[in-house]
Each structure stands twice: as C-alpha cells, then as structure tokens.
Amino acid sequence: MASFFSPPPALSAIKIVKPEAAQFVQEDESRTSSASAIPTRRDSTQRQCRNVMIYGSCKYQGKGCIFQHPTPTAEEEAAAVAASDAAAAAFENVRPETPVPVTPSLSAQAVNAPVFVPKSAVTSPEKSNHASSPAPASLTPSPPLAENGYHEDDSYEYHYEDGGLEPMGDQYYDDQHYDMSYFSTPHFVREPLNYHLYTQTVPPSFVNNSNDSHYMPSSHELRQTLQMRSEVTRGGPAPGAPLGLPDELQGYHTLVPLETSPADRRKFGQWQSTVYRAVKEADGIPYALRRVENFRLISQAAFAPIEQWGKIRHPGIVAIAEAFTTRSFGDSSLVLAYTYYPGARTLYDLHFNKTQGTTAPNNSPYMLISARNSSPVPVPESTLWSYIIQLASAIRRVHEAGMSVRVVDPTKILLTGKNRVRIGSCGLMDVTMFDQYARMASAGQDPQQVLQQQQLDDLSMFGRLIIGLCVGQTNAATGGQFQKSLEAMARSYSQDVKTAALFLISKNNPHRNITHFFDIISSRLVKEMDDALHAADCLENELMGELENARLVRLLAKFGFINERPEFARDARWSETGDRYLIKLFRDYVFHQSDEYGNPVTNLGHVLTCLNKLDAGSEEKVMLIARDEQSCLVVSYREIKSCVENAFGELARATTRPGKW
Numbered sequence: 001m002a003s004f005f006s007p008p009p010a011l012s013a014i015k016i017v018k019p020e021a022a023q024f025v026q027e028d029e030s031r032t033s034s035a036s037a038i039p040t041r042r043d044s045t046q047r048q049c050r051n052v053m054i055y056g057s058c059k060y061q062g063k064g065c066i067f068q069h070p071t072p073t074a075e076e077e078a079a080a081v082a083a084s085d086a087a088a089a090a091f092e093n094v095r096p097e098t099p100v101p102v103t104p105s106l107s108a109q110a111v112n113a114p115v116f117v118p119k120s121a122v123t124s125p126e127k128s129n130h131a132s133s134p135a136p137a138s139l140t141p142s143p144p145l146a147e148n149g150y151h152e153d154d155s156y157e158y159h160y161e162d163g164g165l166e167p168m169g170d171q172y173y174d175d176q177h178y179d180m181s182y183f184s185t186p187h188f189v190r191e192p193l194n195y196h197l198y199t200q201t202v203p204p205s206f207v208n209n210s211n212d213s214h215y216m217p218s219s220h221e222l223r224q225t226l227q228m229r230s231e232v233t234r235g236g237p238a239p240g241a242p243l244g245l246p247d248e249l250q251g252y253h254t255l256v257p258l259e260t261s262p263a264d265r266r267k268f269g270q271w272q273s274t275v276y277r278a279v280k281e282a283d284g285i286p287y288a289l290r291r292v293e294n295f296r297l298i299s300q301a302a303f304a305p306i307e308q309w310g311k312i313r314h315p316g317i318v319a320i321a322e323a324f325t326t327r328s329f330g331d332s333s334l335v336l337a338y339t340y341y342p343g344a345r346t347l348y349d350l351h352f353n354k355t356q357g358t359t360a361p362n363n364s365p366y367m368l369i370s371a372r373n374s375s376p377v378p379v380p381e382s383t384l385w386s387y388i389i390q391l392a393s394a395i396r397r398v399h400e401a402g403m404s405v406r407v408v409d410p411t412k413i414l415l416t417g418k419n420r421v422r423i424g425s426c427g428l429m430d431v432t433m434f435d436q437y438a439r440m441a442s443a444g445q446d447p448q449q450v451l452q453q454q455q456l457d458d459l460s461m462f463g464r465l466i467i468g469l470c471v472g473q474t475n476a477a478t479g480g481q482f483q484k485s486l487e488a489m490a491r492s493y494s495q496d497v498k499t500a501a502l503f504l505i506s507k508n509n510p511h512r513n514i515t516h517f518f519d520i521i522s523s524r525l526v527k528e529m530d531d532a533l534h535a536a537d538c539l540e541n542e543l544m545g546e547l548e549n550a551r552l553v554r555l556l557a558k559f560g561f562i563n564e565r566p567e568f569a570r571d572a573r574w575s576e577t578g579d580r581y582l583i584k585l586f587r588d589y590v591f592h593q594s595d596e597y598g599n600p601v602t603n604l605g606h607v608l609t610c611l612n613k614l615d616a617g618s619e620e621k622v623m624l625i626a627r628d629e630q631s632c633l634v635v636s637y638r639e640i641k642s643c644v645e646n647a648f649g650e651l652a653r654a655t656t657r658p659g660k661w
C-alpha cells in the first residue's frame with residue numbers, strides 16, 4: 001500500500017498567547033514557515049536588529065524599533081533623522097483623508113498592515129485609489145509601525161518583530177486604475193486579485209443579454225434552452241414510439257426513435273427512413289442514426305462519398321461520422337451516423353402546411369419558438385435571409401469541395417438553435433443512388449458534367465425551398481401554383497427575396513452558380529455578419545459569468561479527495577499533521593463557522609470569496625483555529641494553496657494512473 005506520510009511539517013500549531021500590547025496576533029505568528037514558537041516582545045528586545053546586520057544601520061533606531069542597536073555615532077544619528085523625515089513626508093502624502101474602518105473580514109494582523117504605496121505613485125492623484133481600499137485605521141506617520149514591531153523601508157521591505165525581512169506586494173490595489181510603473185517595482189509580487197465571482201468586464205448596457213438578439217435568446221431563455229437540450233438528450237422514447245429495437249448496433253447502444261409515431265414517417269425517395277438517437281460506446285456521445293430500411297448494398301465503393309463528406313466541417317452542415325449496413329433490425333438496413341442536435345426540428349415541421357395531420361415532434365426546446373401543434377409558423381423576412389445565407393454558404397462549401405448536396409429539402413434541414421439551420425442527411429443520396437451513378441459512368445457519361453448538373457439541381461431545389469418557405473407550401477414552385485406563389489411572396493416579402501429565388505431556379509442563366517448567387521445577396525451579408533458577431537459577444541459575456549465555476553468545482557473536488565479519507569481515519573498523523581492539518585482547519589474556516597449563539601453560518605458569499613482567494617493564491621492571511629481552540633495558525637491563502645497542491649499531489653502520485661488535475 002502506498003504511503004502518504006510526508007516529512008515532518010514545516011508548519012506547526014502554536015499556542016494562543018495573550019499579546020502584551022495589542023489584542024491581535026503578532027505578525028511573526030503568521031510566518032508559518034518558521035517552526036519555532038512565538039517569540040515574545042521581551043525576547044525581541046534582546047535580539048540584534050536585522051536592519052543593522054543587513055544594511056549596517058536601522059532608520060528607526062530610537063524611534064520605536066524594539067531590537068538591539070549598536071550605539072550610533074553623531075553622524076549616523078543625523079543621517080537617520082534625515083531619512084526618517086523623508087520617509088514620513090512620503091508616507092504623509094498618501095494617507096487617506098479619513099481612515100477607513102477595518103472590516104471584520106480582515107485577519108487580525110491586517111489591521112496593522114501598511115498600505116503599499118510605490119514611490120512613483122506618490123504625486124499622482126489617481127493613486128489615491130489605494131486609500132479607498134480597506135486601509136488600516138492605525139496608520140500614523142513615521143515611525144508608522146513601531147507599535148507593532150515592523151516598519152516600512154524605502155525598498156518596501158517589512159521589518160518584522162523577530163528581525164526578519166520580507167518583501168511584500170500590495171494587497172489592496174485596485175486593478176482598474178493601476179499604473180504600469182507599479183508593476184515594474186522590483187519587489188512587486190503579481191497575483192490575480194479579482195476574486196469576485198461574476199466579474200463584469202463590459203458594461204451590461206453594451207452587451208445586453210437580457211433581450212433576445214437575432215441568433216441568441218435572452219440570457220434567461222438561453223439557460224432554459226440548454227437545460228431542456230440536456231433533458232432531451234437523456235430522455236427516453238416518447239409514448240407510442242416503436243419498441244423492439246436492438247440493444248447494440250455496431251458500437252452504438254440505447255437507441256431511441258426520434259419520430260414519435262408511424263404517422264411521422266414519410267417516404268424519402270423510394271426508401272422509408274427512421275432517425276434514432278443512440279450513444280456511441282467508444283466516446284459516450286449521442287449521435288443521430290438514420291436508418292434506411294430494406295437497403296441492399298451493391299458495392300463497397302458506395303461508401304466512398306461518405307469519406308469525402310466526413311471531411312466537411314461547416315456550421316451549416318450536420319456532420320457525418322460514419323455509415324454501415326446492419327441486419328440487427330431484422331432486415332438489411334443502411335445506417336448513417338450524424339452529429340446529434342438535441343431538440344432539433346425540421347423546417348418542414350416548423351414552417352410548412354401539413355397535408356396529413358402530423359403530431360408534433362419529440363419534446364423539443366424550440367417549443368418556445370413554435371407552439372406544439374401542426375400549424376406552420378410564417379417566416380419573418382429577417383429569419384428568411386438568415387436561412388438563405390446560411391444554406392447558401394453550406395452549399396458553396398460543398399460545391400467548392402467538388403461535390404453536390406443532393407438533398408436541399410425542408411424535411412432534411414434542421415433548425416438547431418435560434419435562426420440556426422443546418423443541412424442534414426448529407427451523403428444519404430450518394431450511397432443510396434450509387435448504382436445509378438455507376439450505370440451512368442458505364443454508359444460513358446462525363447463525371448464532371450454529371451457533377452455540374454447535380455450542382456445546378458442543388459440551386460433549383462434551394463430556389464424552390466425559398467419560395468416554399470415564403471408561402472408555407474412544399475409545392476409552391478410547381479405548375480399552376482408558381483404564379484400564385486410569386487404574387488403571395490410580393491405581398492409579404494421584399495423584391496430582393498423574389499430576385500434571389502428566381503435566380504436560383506432560372507434555367508437559361510449561364511452565370512447560375514453559387515458564387516454568383518452571393519453577388520446577388522451581398523447587400524444582406526453585412527447585417528447577418530453583425531448579428532452573428534453580436535451573438536458571439538453575448539455568448540462570451542454569458543461564459544464570463546460561468547468562468548469561475550469550473551475552478552471552484554475542481555477546488556472542492558480536491559478538498560473532497562483530501563479530507564477525511566477513511567483509510568487514514570485511525571492515523572492521526574495523516575490528518576493532524578502537515579499540509580492535511582492545515583487544509584482541515586481551513587475547511588472548518590470556510591464551511592464550519594458558527595455565530596456567537598453557536599448556530600452554523602451558511603454564508604455562500606464567504607465560501608466563494610475564500611475559495612476564489614485560495615485559487616488565486618492570495619497573500620492575504622487568515623487565522624485558522626484548532627478545534628480545541630488551544631492553538632491557531634496564521635497563514636496566507638498562498639500557503640494554503642500550496643498545501644492543497646502538495647496533499648493532492650501525494651494522493652495523485654499514489655494512484656496507479658496519473659491524475660488529470
């Protein structure tokens with residue numbers, strides 16, 4: 001069994017003693033790297049001042065420094081007085097006009113901590129920001145801190161009662177108004193100080209998530225939608241859905257049909273197809289499996305286009321993962337696996353009049369966009385342009401790859417988000433119609449010409465789709481309906497929509513291709529790009545609010561791993577010494593505080609603040625009290641952070657697989 005004992009700890013609990021002059025824990029108590037007991041003030045006066053040892057003299061000799069100094073010569077005395085006056089003048093310049101009262105959340109010795117003021121900042125009025133921070137109430141001119149046994153030096157070194165010197169950074173600076181010269185201070189210790197959970201970086205009036213934007217629902221609705229998607233992803237089959245599905249299908253399991261009733265199934269071409277959600281065993285991710293029933297594969301070469309489709313990644317195309325044949329359904333079926341978009345609905349379901357009464361599709365989060373019934377939703381012009389531009393971009397990507405879409409049909413175009421559409425079922429026709437292509441090739445037809453014709457067919461289908469969307473009829477662009485449809489379009493949509501649709505379906509235009517189509521719709525592209533960028537800004541803003549969560553969960557998980565491990569329950573040395581002991585006390589400090597009546601304090605703000613400071617490794621100090629209240633430790637968050645890292649590191653090293661933290 002792996003051993004978790006660490007070498008004797010550098011940190012040790014110390015007895016609480018009544019301070020002689022102040023009620024606060026003295027600063028040197030907080031220097032937990034020292035394993036010695038607390039040196040008392042009386043001890044200190046017996047000891048040689050370290051300023052003398054290091055610098056040869058102490059500016060505060062005779063002005064409050066309590067350590068021993070050699071008797072100064074007359075010249076040394078004069079120089080010390082001059083330096084002391086200069087320091088006092090500098091200190092005076094930056095004192096807050098009215099001392100800010102000490103907040104109870106600060107550790108005891110912080111009451112006496114000086115405000116850090118770089119020399120370069122003294123004359124700038126902006127630097128008075130420091131004064132607005134929780135500044136110590138006990139600031140006095142030189143010798144400012146003699147009462148507490150330390151004072152400020154020109155080089156920002158703090159002089160502790162035990163004669164120790166420690167460089168320190170500013171614990172109170174306001175990072176919105178810093179001066180760069182401040183960072184170049186040699187002893188500046190940079191640390192992330194913005195502990196607050198929901199940090200606003202952009203004024204909310206500039207990125208307003210509380211209202212809907214073109215591609216983004218409001219913040220509230222977005223959360224609801226994401227929640228519903230996650231519910232739909234894990235949901236079981238709808239009542240009435242066909243059962244008796246295979247348990248396992250070429251590495252996929254937990255099949256759930258996405259069509260609720262047989263009435264939802266229409267024939268696509270000569271095939272009947274069904275879509276299932278299934279989880280892939282290899283990665284645990286749900287996929288949408290389209291099964292084509294009773295399909296006979298003539299040649300393995302029919303799968304070649306799937307490889308080409310697999311390389312296409314485009315925001316307007318539902319990506320295909322793989323295709324295979326199977327007998328698991330009791331027949332010979334072709335299965336194509338696509339990216340699964342929970343709650344996606346087809347444009348047909350949303351915007352077209354159903355001739356036969358269909359039931360609404362599975363519990364979709366886009367119920368918010370369309371009521372759960374079969375009546376079609378008219379397409380507003382701004383939405384129509386979004387559809388047109390996204391689909392045109394997807395078609396262009398496919399044509400540039402030397403392929404054709406083959407299916408630009410409202411039953412195969414999915415709405416996967418607010419005004420976001422993607423062409424689905426790509427590759428389906430390439431596999432199912434493979435024998436037809438093979439016959440054309442053997443009849444000597446030029447494959448390039450065939451491709452060109454297929455690409456023109458894509459444009460015609462696209463044009464008919466636009467007219468159909470305007471009118472809400474799949475047959476809007478056919479025969480006798482065509483003229484009526486154009487008139488209906490003119491009533492509700494701009495001339496630009498009609499021009500775009502007519503360009504796509506025109507037979508005799510030699511310039512009819514997808515690249516030229518973008519010239520025709522160019523005036524609409526800028527607005528679309530603006531909307532997309534606005535959506536990205538809103539999403540980024542949303543993400544900002546969630547940024548801290550993962551960090552905090554990781555921290556809590558580490559605490560969970562370390563604290564109260566049952567295998568060490570009887571070994572007091574494990575949890576009562578070293579890093580683990582400090583972590584245990586810190587957990588008490590964060591979670592187990594009680595008020596003056598002994599009631600538990602359940603203050604989430606306190607927990608989040610502490611954890612954020614811990615994660616940031618702040619230099620701020622905190623007093624941890626043993627459960628028997630006989631001893632205490634004053635440590636910085638930085639030290640606790642290193643204890644957590646060490647203790648967790650030990651655990652992670654003892655496992656067979658390396659931890660992922």
Ligand SMILES: Nc1ncnc2c1ncn2[C@@H]1O[C@H](COP(=O)(O)OP(=O)(O)OP(=O)(O)O)[C@@H](O)[C@H]1O
Pocket residue numbers: 258259264265266267268273274275288318338339340341342343344345346348349361362411412414424
């Ligand atoms: N990739 C996908 N992710 C999530 N849902 C999908 C996906 N592909 C299809 N669906 C859903 O599966 C259901 C059935 O899709 P299908 O393409 O069969 O639609 P349909 O309108 O029933 O067409 P068909 O006439 O071919 O039956 C639709 O509700 C659709 O929203």
